[in-house]
Amino acid sequence: MDILANFAGSFLTQLQSPTLAFLIGGMLLAAFGSKLTIPDAIYKFIVFVLLMRIGLHGGMEIRDADLTALAFPALISAVIGCLCVLIGRYSLAFLPKIQFSDAIATAGLFGAVSASTLAAALIILEEQSVAYEAWAPALYPFMDIPALILAIVLATLHKRRANPESGGPVNVVQIIVESLRGSALSALILGLLIGILANPVRIYEEFYNPMFRGMLSILLLIMGMEAYSRLAELRHVAHWFGVYALLAPIVHGLVGFGLGYVAHVLFGFSPGGVILLAVMASSSSDISGPPTLRAAIPDANPSAYIGASTSIGTPVALAVGIPFFIALAEIVFQI
Structure with missing residues (x-):
């Protein structure tokens, strides 16, 4: 009972974070x-600055890091992204009145990573003085890209089986290239490369880092408004999407937490890193995923997968997932 009481108290404390208040x-x-409206151009600029800051910081740390320490977390990040897609493939896709393309696009979106959720988690961990490997945010693409690729491949294979004359073999290389060209991953990878190959400490400390918290608060405000507006779209699709969007962030996050714990035991991966891995797994892509899936799975209904992610999945991951996994780590790791 003491463990449950401590967990409940910790969880309620995390919910009071000023970062989540903006959402x-x-x-x-x-x-x-x-x-109140915030122009789309400002939204895109904010996302770019946030991802560049994450990338620069991660790149500077990777430059001095032991790459063998990064290898296993990167591998399990890819495994987590694929597992999240397969969970949706063998649960949501089998429910009544659910189109396979809608289900697999939703699974892909929930298997990929939300940059805003990751950024919010970084701020909250800093507020709580929870240490993590500085390169841990760089695990983002290792989880994001495999999830999107697997979802697209599964949707394409299903379509080919249903209609053998619909096209040739699946071009996985093209899918990878298109994913890397997405605005979110492009910004993150650019930041990583600059951080690794150049010496951007001064511009990082004078521009990107000081603006990080303020810009994140605006981004969360935008996401909160969009989440509520998307609820109307979600009402027009099967209610199973709402159920999936409520449960998937916690289920996926527990998968990430469990595999992160394995990395902790085997390779000393930090408790903060385990939390970030769980948060990335619990999140659903809000930047790179939607345009990638719109182009690659055109017969999927955006109201289903984007509505489920934006109106339910992201708020659950932010307002419930982050405090839940921090509280869980406090119990498991005694931090």
């Missing part, structure tokens, strides 16, 4: 019909 504030603004 809830955005949802409240939309619920009360506020006319």
Whole structure:
């Protein structure tokens, strides 16, 4: 009982984070019909700055890191992304009134990673003084890309089986290239390369790092407003998408936490790194995923997979997943 009481107290404390308050504030603004709007160009600029900051920081640390320490977490990140897609493939896709393309696109989105959720987790871990490997955020593409590729391959194979004359073999290389060209991964990888190959300490400390928290708060405000507005779209598709979006962040996050714990036992992966791995697994892509899946699985209904992710999955991952996995780590690792 003491463990449960400690867990409940820790969980409630995490929910009071000022970072998460902006997400809830955005949802409240939309619920009360506020006319506040933030231009799309500003949203894209904020996302770019956040991902560049994450990439630069990770790249500078990778340059001085032991790459053997990074190898196993990178491998299990790819495994987690694929497992999350397979969970959706063998659960959501079998439910009544669910189109396979809609299910697999949703699974792909929930298997990929949300840059905003990752950024929020980094801020909250810093607020809580929880240490993690500085290169841990660089695990993002190792989970994101395999999840999207697997979802696209599964959707394409299913379509080919249903209609053998619909095309030739699946071009996995092209899928990888298109994923890497996406705006989110392009910014993150550029930051990583600059951090590894150059010496961007001054611009990082004078521009990217000081702006990180403020820009993240605006991004979460935008996401809160969009999440509420997407609820109307979600009502027009099967209710199973809502159930999946509620459960998937926690189930996927537990998969990430479990495999992260294995990395902790075998290779000394830090508790903070395990938390970040769980948070990335619990998140659903809000930047790289939607345009990639729209282009690659055109017959999937965006109201289903984007609506489920934006209106339910992301708020659950942010407001429930992050505090839940921090509280769980406090019990497991005694931090």
